[in-house]
Amino acid sequence: MSAVIELEHLTKRFGAFDALGPLDLRIGTERVLGIIGPSGCGKTTLLRLLAGLDAASAGAVRIDGETIGGPRPDIGVVFQEPRLMPWLNVRDNVGLGVWDAPAAGRERAITAAIERVGLTAFAHALPRQLSGGMAQRVGIARALVGSPRLLLLDEPFAALDPLTRLALQDHVLDIVGTAVPTTILITHDIDEALVLSDRVIVLHGPPARIARDITIDLPRPRSRTSPAFGAFKAMLLDELVPRSAVTL
Amino acid sequence: MISLQRTAGALRTHNPATPHDGIIATPQRIAAGLAPLIVPVLLLGAWEAVARFRLLPAYLFPPPSAVLAELRSLAFSGQLALHLGRSFERVLAGFALGAATATLAGALTGYSQRWRRLLDPTIQSLRSIPAIAWVPIFILWLGIAEPSKIALIAVGVFFPVYLNLMAGIANVDRKLIEAARVYRLRGARLVRTVLLPASLPSYVTGLRTGFSLAWMFVVAAELMGASQGIGFLLLDGENNGQPALILASMLIFALAGKSTDLAITLGARRVRAWQDILENR
Numbered sequence: 001m002s003a004v005i006e007l008e009h010l011t012k013r014f015g016a017f018d019a020l021g022p023l024d025l026r027i028g029t030e031r032v033l034g035i036i037g038p039s040g041c042g043k044t045t046l047l048r049l050l051a052g053l054d055a056a057s058a059g060a061v062r063i064d065g066e067t068i069g070g071p072r073p074d075i076g077v078v079f080q081e082p083r084l085m086p087w088l089n090v091r092d093n094v095g096l097g098v099w100d101a102p103a104a105g106r107e108r109a110i111t112a113a114i115e116r117v118g119l120t121a122f123a124h125a126l127p128r129q130l131s132g133g134m135a136q137r138v139g140i141a142r143a144l145v146g147s148p149r150l151l152l153l154d155e156p157f158a159a160l161d162p163l164t165r166l167a168l169q170d171h172v173l174d175i176v177g178t179a180v181p182t183t184i185l186i187t188h189d190i191d192e193a194l195v196l197s198d199r200v201i202v203l204h205g206p207p208a209r210i211a212r213d214i215t216i217d218l219p220r221p222r223s224r225t226s227p228a229f230g231a232f233k234a235m236l237l238d239e240l241v242p243r244s245a246v247t248l
Numbered sequence: 249m250i251s252l253q254r255t256a257g258a259l260r261t262h263n264p265a266t267p268h269d270g271i272i273a274t275p276q277r278i279a280a281g282l283a284p285l286i287v288p289v290l291l292l293g294a295w296e297a298v299a300r301f302r303l304l305p306a307y308l309f310p311p312p313s314a315v316l317a318e319l320r321s322l323a324f325s326g327q328l329a330l331h332l333g334r335s336f337e338r339v340l341a342g343f344a345l346g347a348a349t350a351t352l353a354g355a356l357t358g359y360s361q362r363w364r365r366l367l368d369p370t371i372q373s374l375r376s377i378p379a380i381a382w383v384p385i386f387i388l389w390l391g392i393a394e395p396s397k398i399a400l401i402a403v404g405v406f407f408p409v410y411l412n413l414m415a416g417i418a419n420v421d422r423k424l425i426e427a428a429r430v431y432r433l434r435g436a437r438l439v440r441t442v443l444l445p446a447s448l449p450s451y452v453t454g455l456r457t458g459f460s461l462a463w464m465f466v467v468a469a470e471l472m473g474a475s476q477g478i479g480f481l482l483l484d485g486e487n488n489g490q491p492a493l494i495l496a497s498m499l500i501f502a503l504a505g506k507s508t509d510l511a512i513t514l515g516a517r518r519v520r521a522w523q524d525i526l527e528n529r
Binding site for chain 2: 040071072073077079081083087088096097100101127
């Protein structure tokens with residue numbers, strides 16, 4: 001069952017600067033929604049509103065009918081950087097995701113989350129002993145450990161090398177397919193959005209507004225080289241880099 | 249010579265470091281270990297020579313051997329343990345009081361803008377009063393006995409600990425705090441789980457500075473009136489014209505201060521093992 005996420009006239013201003021909206025959007029049956037847009041268009045502002053890290057200037061975000069008023073246990077966030085606490089080992093970092101959950105089952109949930117990202121052997125390692133990809137997997141485990149209804153991914157692969165990025169994309173696809181009702185992926189990588197998403201929103205801005213809303217009905221697993229994939233890619237590229245703007 | 253060094257370098261690269269590597273005493277290691285001793289030994293030699301050849305009067309400038317003899321007699325008569333113990337008690341009590349209040353105040357002002365606006369300006373202006381200037385009022389309020397001495401040491405310890413902890417907390421990576429907020433860490437739990445560990449390196453610097461100041465202020469406290477303590481020995485040496493006793497007391501301070509500093513540094517290394525820094529490579 002996917003969660004229903006609703007944005008209603010969602011608006012964010014920083015002083016006199018209009019950063020976002022008003023945005024209206026309903027995410028229902030899609031498991032993965034990709035949000036793509038150029039740098040500075042307001043993607044991260046949107047993510048912070050969804051995560052409850054910032055308050056909206058007007059309008060609201062709702063998850064299954066409840067207004068998001070602050071960080072919640074049922075919303076997991078993975079940032080561009082792993083953002084692990086360097087003094088806590090892998091297990092304790094993952095444990096931060098459920099510190100306020102009932103004690104019964106907490107340890108088991110942590111063990112399961114670490115196992116899910118394939119780091120059981122590193123449960124007692126410190127972050128400085130991990131590679132970039134491993135550290136990001138710990139960040140994913142920390143977001144998953146509380147069994148969130150909504151998983152927010154803020155360019156989670158952007159800081160990784162290309163090979164690690166491809167491997168982790170497949171890994172995340174595997175996880176969201178089984179463990180998470182709804183995932184919102186924020187990215188500026190068209191391929192990434194197309195491989196992972198059921199629906200892609202193109203944002204323009206600031207202030208961020210929806211320029212295009214596309215359902216990606218490509219069969220899974222997706223081939224990055226199929227003609228249909230190429231057609232979607234051309235469509236998105238056209239949306240993001242209008243021909244008229246290219247004056248090379 | 250150059251070719252020899254190169255051979256040694258090549259051999260080293262082919263012998264990966266083993267866990268026992270740190271114990272093997274190569275000539276280079278011994279030389280490096282002895283380097284810090286060169287200057288003190290030269291100074292001692294010069295000092296002994298000045299005294300031996302009567303370049304300065306012996307009643308003002310006793311030779312190192314006389315100072316050592318003084319130290320030995322202090323140690324064997326039990327005086328050293330008594331006076332050092334007394335000073336150390338004062339240092340510990342003053343340090344504990346000063347560091348505890350500084351930790352509380354620094355954690356509050358580092359974490360909360362509101363507390364910083366409320367407390368920090370007052371604390372900063374109190375800081376510009378030299379710690380020694382508190383002596384008269386402490387004696388008036390607390391008497392000449394232990395409380396005024398401990399209060400003086402606590403004042404000296406407070407400021408470096410407070411400033412370093414506040415700066416350490418205020419400089420914690422915003423991204424880590426944001427991650428902690430996503431996981432609903434707030435208030436005292438945020439301080440304990442994120443802010444204190446992250447500011448620990450800076451906090452340890454404050455504690456080290458604080459402890460060395462505690463040794464400084466125990467002298468001042470004991471000079472203002474005490475019947476026991478290393479500071480008292482100093483004063484006793486001055487009053488009775490015993491330069492060997494004065495120099496022996498100074499030496500005791502140097503050794504005691506160095507030992508406690510080393511203890512803090514070693515203790516801190518254990519809790520800082522997570523840091524991805526040169527020291528932990």
